[in-house]
Structures are given as C-alpha cells and as structure tokens.
Amino acid sequence: xxxxxxxxxxxxxxxxxxxANSFYIQHICSEYAKRVDSLRLDTPERAVEEVxxxxxxxxxxxxxxxxxxNHDDLTNIEDCFSEMIGAxxxxxxxSAVTTKSRLKNSLLHLGRLxxxxxxxxx
Amino acid sequence: MAxxxxxxxxxxxxxxxxxxxxxxxxxxxxxxxxxxxxxxxxEIAAIPVADPDxxxxxxxxxxxxxxxxxxxxxxxxxxxxxxxxxxxxxxIFLIYNGEIRQKAxxxxxxxxxxxxxxxxxxxxxxxxxxxxxxxxxNGQISVFERDNKDFSQPIVIDSRPNAEALSLIGRDTQWLDxxxxxxxxxxxxxxxxxxxxxxxxxxxxxxxxxxxx
Numbered sequence: 001x002x003x004x005x006x007x008x009x010x011x012x013x014x015x016x017x018x019x020a021n022s023f024y025i026q027h028i029c030s031e032y033a034k035r036v037d038s039l040r041l042d043t044p045e046r047a048v049e050e051v052x053x054x055x056x057x058x059x060x061x062x063x064x065x066x067x068x069x070n071h072d073d074l075t076n077i078e079d080c081f082s083e084m085i086g087a088x089x090x091x092x093x094x095s096a097v098t099t100k101s102r103l104k105n106s107l108l109h110l111g112r113l114x115x116x117x118x119x120x121x122x
Numbered sequence: 123m124a125x126x127x128x129x130x131x132x133x134x135x136x137x138x139x140x141x142x143x144x145x146x147x148x149x150x151x152x153x154x155x156x157x158x159x160x161x162x163x164x165e166i167a168a169i170p171v172a173d174p175d176x177x178x179x180x181x182x183x184x185x186x187x188x189x190x191x192x193x194x195x196x197x198x199x200x201x202x203x204x205x206x207x208x209x210x211x212x213x214i215f216l217i218y219n220g221e222i223r224q225k226a227x228x229x230x231x232x233x234x235x236x237x238x239x240x241x242x243x244x245x246x247x248x249x250x251x252x253x254x255x256x257x258x259x260n261g262q263i264s265v266f267e268r269d270n271k272d273f274s275q276p277i278v279i280d281s282r283p284n285a286e287a288l289s290l291i292g293r294d295t296q297w298l299d300x301x302x303x304x305x306x307x308x309x310x311x312x313x314x315x316x317x318x319x320x321x322x323x324x325x326x327x328x329x330x331x332x333x334x335x
Contacts, residue, residue: 007193014186071175 029111047088055081217255278315
C-alpha cells in the first residue's frame, strides 16, 4: 500500500512537472519569437547591439530550457543568432533580416513541438 | 567523450535503482507487463547514452514514469481479480487429472510435441505418469506426476473465492461456506485456502497488519 501511494504521488508530481515544463517552454519560445520579430535592423550598429543583447538573454534562459529540449534545436537557434550578428557586423542587413525570419520560425516551431498537441505526439 | 562516460554512469545507476524499485521479479521470471516495462526501460535508457544531443531527462522522466506505472498496475492487479485476469490471464490446465485438454493446447498454440518436450525436460518419460500440466502466466509449464499427492488447488486467495478452481474440483461456493463454518473461520480472515485431491483443506489466515496488497 505504501509503495502504491508513493508511486501514485510521484506519478502525479511527474505529470504536473511535465505539463508545467511544456507550458514554460512554449511561453519562452513565444516570448522570444515576439522579441525577435520586434528587433530593429535598420542600421548595422543598432542591429548588432539589439541582437547581441537578445542573444545574451537567451543564453541565460537556455540553461533551464536545455534540460528538456533537444540540443540540436538549441544549436540551430544559436546558429541563427550568430549568423544575424555576423551579417549585421558585415553590413549585410538583408541577410540579417532573412535570418531573423528563420530564427523566429525556429522558435515558434520549437514551442509547437514542446507543447502537448498532435504535432508533438506524432 | 567525457560527457558520454558520465551519462552512461548516471543511466546505469538510475536503471539499477529502477530495477530495485520494481522488485526481484524483473530479474527472475517475468510476467507480460513486467517484460514490457523492462524492454521499454532498456531502450529508453540507451538513447541519451548513445546521443549526447538528447537531454538526460528524456530517459529519466520516461523511466520514472514506467516504474510508477508498473507499481500502480501491480497494486491494482492485487486489488482487482478482474484486472489481474485481464492483464496476466489465468494459469491454464493443459493436462487435468491425467486427461490432455486438447482445446487448451490449440487455444494457446502449443503443439503436442512441445508439451511432450516440456514433460521430458522435467524428467518424465511417459505422459501417462502426468496427472497435471499447467501453463503458468509467465509461459512456463508446471508438471505434476500421478505419484505426487501434493498437488492442491487454491480455492480462496486473499479473501476472494476462486470460482474456476472450485469448478475444476467439482465444488461450489455453498460447499466452501460449509467448510468455512466447520473450520470456524470467515472469508475475510483468509489469506490462502487450498484443497487437495483427498479433500484435505489447508488454511493460512491473514496477519493482523495485512491490508491485502
């Protein structure tokens, strides 16, 4: 009976933690997607400054996110940030804007796959 | 490489703890649900060991989930006879009182050659010497010889009458109630009650702190 109670409580806590984690990852991805979308890339200096600041914040959050998210997905997002910074520093704002779109979609895609829906289950 | 080494150690410790929690049966003969749990655990645990890009949590969380599920299902099987039958099935008599039950062999896809082979492996060369052969829930076949008078049927398990066993020995619940009165005991007090071919009854009463699981 004791083992049953412990197992049932553990299962309940585990389920709660998984659901909470899923919502957290979705929220984080959605927030960062919005912030990526609102990045101003009108001048190279401003682009570098804003993207580097956002990247720095993302790296702090990444530690917690990486506990449950596939590292390949996070590497892909980091690559997008690096490309944007590189393009902005080189003065190629067109590439920076293209990569910005890719980064936003990667974040939204990660958020969708981390959620509890048919896409993520299948 | 260092990360793979540490991950392997963590997964190894985690699996050992899980096996300990699930009980010794995982190491010995497995029931169906236990086999499924063991297979799943080994597959899930291997994934982050082989691929460092996959978080450790992808093995630990499902592993913990399987352990909890296995413990809960085991407890529910002990509480509910119907659930136990649904998950594990029942032991099946392939030979009862010296008679081969051909339908039981067909239903369980056991050929007569397999049955003879199992009997031979038990050291019995002549099928006529066999009085009972039982296909157990774990797939093993138990064999009892005619000379062996120690075979008994469990007619009450954890306060619940075993209708099939009673039916096999040609008895019913009314006969059981009469026997309980003779022995001055009630169904709720019984942990195990068996009867053998000579109608000798053996009763094990429940201990005081036995809640039934």
